[in-house]
Amino acid sequence: MHADPKGVLTGLHFIDGDHAACEGAIAAGCRFAAGYPITPSTEVVERFAARIPLVGGVFIQMEDEIASSIAILGAAWAGHKVMTVTSGPGLSLMMEHIGYAAMTETPCVFVDVQRGGPSTGLPTLPAQADMMQVRWGSHGDYNVIALSPNSPQECFDLMIKAFNLAELYRTPVFFMMDEVVGHMTERVAIPRPEDIEVVPRRWTSRKPGDYRAYEPGEDLVPEMVKAGDGFRVHITGLTHDERGYPAMNPQAQDKLVRRLVDKIRKNAHKLVDVRGENLEDADVVVISYGITSRIAAAAVEEARAAGRKVGHLRLVIVWPFPEPLVAELASRVKAFVVPELNLGQMVREVERVVAGKAQVVSVPHAGGTVHQVEDILAKILEVAK
Amino acid sequence: MSSLAVNVELPELQNPLMPYLRQDRIPHIWCPGCGIGTSLNAFIRALDEMQFDLNKLAVVSGIGCTGRVAGYLNVDSFHTTHGRAIPFATGLKLGNPDLKVVVYSGDGDLFAIGGNHFIHAARRNMDLFVVCVNNFTYGMTGGQVAPTTPLGATQTTMPYGNFEPPFNLPYLADSCGAVYVARWTVYHVRQLTRAFKEGLSKKGFVFLEVLSPCPTLYSRRNRLGDGVEQLKYYKEKSVVKNGADTRDVGLSFQGDIVVGTFVNRERPTWLEAMNEHFSQRFGDRYQPYGVHRED
Structure with missing residues (x-):
């Protein structure tokens, strides 16, 4: 599937990594973003807020990062491609919802423009010190995908890949920028929409009644539906069976958590870049x-x-x-x-x-x-x- | 076999409201005498009386005893994280404005850990119907003090009686900008059903507080008897005052309970305000969001 031309600013630009990341997200089909101001990431959502009204979508500045990180999950279950954007302290606040996204297999992109830490640390200066936090930060066993761009051009190009991988694997995908890449201004070439490949959501072809929300396909990823389409799904952060119903026993836990980890682990050879x-x-x-x-x-x-x-x-x-x-x-x-x-x-x-x-x-x-x-x-x- | 056995053909009897529930999830987890099920019954009756299109309804819960409501209703339902039902619902509603989104959760979930989200959603007039079953305690974790526990009531983490003043929830919702604010108890099933119907029909941030017994924890620790005793208390001490000033409806330990519809007003929702604002700013270049939705 090609990118929706409405969101693609084809041409040559001289912009920083934060702005390029935003353009990558919009080109990838992101039409809902929620965020909370935090240096050095804020420019991503500032640009999104300015651009999205005429593209057709919503930005909402939530009351904190906790709210931002779950508002996007609600919008994902309404059918949108979604992202939130933050830096170290905000990422720490988002951890519970990274686990919720992993557990409910909600496609989403978390952009982390890394700064020095721990705590408030160095708000305006770079670090790459969140690499282990994004892999292991939420409690329990799960697996994630993380990409690390090194230029504004890659902030655009790889953001499209990040959204595509979120759809393919139904897992949180982390976009691990840093303050320098975020604030570095370079030439960014944005291709024509027909030259941008975007992965649509893996909608089920089944009918309501036939569909089980967490029945995995061969690659261990289940097909998805959205609220309002008559499937009457139940989505929970509790350990659940293939119907999505809470299942409080070690067998259900083993089956579910192994699959959450294996859907990345067993497809890792396809995820080498x-x-x-x-x-x-x-x-x-x-x-x-x-x-x-x-x-x-x-x-x-x-x-x-x-x-x-x-x-x-x-x-x-x-x-x-x-x-x-x-x-x-x-x-x-x-x-x-x-x-x-x-x-x-x-x-x-x-x-x-x-x-x-x-x-x-x-x-x-x-x-x-x-x-x-x-x-x-x-x-x-x-x-x- | 007794020779007295008589074969009688009984018709298949089913509660007409059963199709609203995920029957394969029954029995539910709620204790005998708990009022959450009664509140759910009133909600379902409202849906039934309105012939509400269940495919356009989504129910979002947080964590706790009331948080389990989402799992029993046969609609698109989301059991989220503790305290965060409102921001999830915000994303869901903005993601698909055609949905009616109901947040159904408990007092601890919505007003302690989730308090920040409540006040901001009310301020924005986010188009959500928030139902709070208030049983004055944390039921699922064993009866700890809540931001709604009346002064003097005993809880496991206030073993010598609560000395923290509780929230007056209707006043909080009113002052933050909710367009509809009502309180009933699970004794008032007819009024409660009507309030659910009003809430489902109203656009904007709607808040319904439902007082409910928790016989296992709150009542037992405070020697208040069983669920029936609490219903008697609701019956005897409730005073209906529609339009009451919400500053005057705070609750005290086993004191009078002011019930009724306190607020019913109009204000543009967040989405209406956004569309109006951008239409003015951008003119014809702006396609109002969620009005002619393309999928």
Whole structure:
């Protein structure tokens, strides 16, 4: 299915990542957003509020992030593609509804323009320190998808992918920007609507009476309906059976929670999105994501110029983590260098998957600015010796 | 077999309201003497008398004993998180303005953890019908103090009697801008049914408080007898005062209960205000949202 032309500003733009993310959402078909002001993410919803009246949709500024994060779920069950936008403290408040979205399998996009934390931290300065929170932050077992753009252009392009994945897997999808990507202004090319592929909701073809709200398909994802169409569904955050009815027993729990995790885990091979450079002959591989990948790319280039066999693996989809790919690299490289704007989050995934087969070196940074190229280069040279 | 057995063909008897319930979910979880079921009965009677199109009705609940209402009604129903039924309902209503969205939840859910959402939805005049079954306590968690517990009543977390003043819910709803505010008890089933019909017909933020016994926790801990004793109390101490100043309808421990329709006024809903505002701002370029909805 192609994008609705009404929402697509085809052409060349000079805009920041927050604005580009908003355009990506509208192009992807998002017609309902709810949010609460928080730096450095607010520009996304400011633009949405300005744009949506003439596109045909609704923005509502709710009373807090808790309300925003469940208002979108209500709108999703009314049939809309939905998003909310926030940063660290707001994301913390949204955690219960991330779990509710996972449990009720409600397609939705959470945009997190990351800033320094913990707590109020550095509202106007970057970090990448919410990477584990989006994977594990709500209580209980579930699984999510997270993407990490590194430019305004990617804020547009990958946002469409984020919405498409939310529809395909009926799970919360996180759009992990950071303050620098959000506020960086660059050229953004918006394609023609017929060149933008959008995934429609997986509406059931069944009739009311035949339909069971949580009967999974082959890929473990159930088909969806919306309120008002006569299906008379019951949706609950309680453990439920395939009818959607509460089922308070260990068997129902095991069946449901395993499926929520497996629908991502077993489809993880379809969810690999990485950019690899110079991996063929590499002794050392830098693994990075988001804004840090741009600094890492410069460091890799300098190391190559200095004659070191260094490759670069950039994670575009961060969750699920591309385990087989990293494991394969681990069997043939000497070391991994993992720079990130936190004190070591995704490096734990690298260590887990590498499992001692190669050296894994973290290049931590507490946030507030990006790495210096020299800091990453120094680590590369150290392990490439 | 006794030789006295007689074969009598009994007609299949069914309560005419049963199709409104998910019969495969019965029996319900509510205790004997609890009034939530009575309130639900009044709601269903209202739907039946109005021949309401059930495919255009959605019921949203929070968490707690009253929160289970959504699960028993045979309509699109959403059992959400604790305190957040109103913002979920806000998204649902704005997502599909053709739906009648009823929020059905308890006093703890709507006014403690959910209090912020209540006041803002009322301020915005969001087109929602909010029904609060007020039993003065947290039933599902075992009888803790609520923001509605009368002064002096004993609760597990106020073991020596409650010293916190409770909310006067109709006054709160009125002062935040609700367009319809009424209170009845589950003793007043006819008036309650009428109030449900009025609420279902009214556009804008509608608030109906329904006082209900909780014999298992509230009544037992305060030695108030069973559910019937509480109904007798409602019967004896209720005073009907339609149009009463909501400042004067606060409740005290086993004191008088002012019931009636206190507020009934007109105000543009959030969506009407948005459409009106954008039509003025953008003229013909603006297609009013939700008026000619495309799917």
